Amino acid sequence: MSDVPKPFTVLVTGGAGYIGSHAVLALLDAGWPVVVVDNLVTGFRWAVPDTATFVEADIAQTETMTAVLLKHKVGAILHFAGSVVVPESVSDPLKYYRNNTAASRALIEAAVTAGVRHFIFSSTAATYGIPDQVPIPEDAAKQPINPYGTSKLMTEIMLRDTAAAHPINYCALRYFNVAGADPQGRSGQSTAGATHLIKVAVEAATGRRDSVAVFGTDYATPDGTGVRDYIHVSDLADAHVHALDHLVAHPGESLTMNCGYGRGFSVLEVLDTVDRVTNRTIDRRLEARRAGDPDQLVADNRRILATLPWRPRHDDLPTIVEHALAWERRLGERRDAGEI
Structure with a gap:
């Protein structure tokens, strides 16, 4: 933890969720005072550390959020709250336009009213749609093929304006595929x-699922399954802390950056890795493609590496799987003990 006093409090929306809870840990580890706002529809109150202040609220309520921002002297917002399931956005x-776009507009209005000077937004590679080139640079065409990507792109435009x-x-920050869990076992994917x-x-590997569905085997990829750039959630959380430091140091500058490692793995490669880590074979169920899934999404991450002092610490697929597996086993133990 840094011994240097921080100039203001950071508000984290969706801080009781998967990525948000890891960002809270990274901020606290860096010495920032943190307030978490979450409506707990998909988040978990127990995922918020006691060292953070928790407020149960809906970010779509502008007056409520303005009051929270003023009360806690918030100087920056890290905005994770929203809906994230691509096929659901299609149906x-x-x-998605309510939870992601309209709610973000309300939050941005509260930020302006309360005089918040810095805003970090959880965006997505889905803003690119089906890319013309891979790896994908930030200036690639933004042509989302599903409402999830469109809802996030609309928020980026609102922030720009x-x-x-x-x-x-x-x-x-445009995320590619986020995975893994806190190496210290403090948080993980619990939804x-x-x-x-x-x-x-890893749910299948620990007996919580009978099999894993492989959606599509006819993509234009080496083995026919979709290729994604998997980034460890703790590396992603660290990127947010560095981005915050940069915004504070450069008040007239705004940034848009990919968050990924610049290398992709297919669905089958991921499942093979899980098999090796767990020393068992997961049953695979081949199914048709899902609506709105591109063939490949791999980040060109040169901009973030050139702009921030961020360097990945967990850029290793077996390590990502091991951390996810350890968290899944911990969740199982807590369920069995009646803790959650």
Whole structure:
């Protein structure tokens, strides 16, 4: 933890969820005072450390959020709250435009009203759609093929326009596929019915699922299954802390950066890795493609490496799987003990 006093409090929306809870840990480890706002629809109160202040609220309520920002003297917002399941966004687009776009607009308005100067946004590689080139640079065409990606891109545009009109700067971090768990076992992916491949695979490896569905075997990839760039959630959380430091040091500058490792793995390669780590074979069920899934999503991460002092510490697929597996076993023990 840093001994240097921090100039303000950081508010984390969705801080009781998967990625948000890891960002809270990274901020606390760096010495930042943290307030978490979460409506607990998908998050878990127990995922928020006692050293952070917790407020149960809905970010779509502008007046409520303005009051929270002023009360806690918030100087920066890390915004993770939202809906994240791509196939669900195709079947229920209005949910995504409400939870991701409209709610973000309300939060940005609260930030401006309360005089918050820095805003970090949890964006996504889904803003690119089906990319023209892989790895994908930040200036690639933004042509999302599902409402999830569109809802996030709309928020990026709102932030751009707000920063042009008000004294606030922002960083939009476009995540590729987030996986793994805190190496110290403090947090991990805990959502029931999660769709993240590595989460699903370690659930199968620990007996919580009978099999793993492989959605599509006819993609334009070496083995026919979708290729993704998997980034460890703790590396991603660290990127947010570095981005915050950069925004504070450069108040007139806003950033948009990819968060990934620049290397992709196919679905079958991931499952093979889980098999090796667990020394067992997961049953694989081949199914049709899901709506809205591109063939390959791999980050060109040169911009973030050139802009921030961020360097990945867990850029290793077996390590990511091991951390996810350790968390899954810990969850099982806690369920068996009646703790959660």
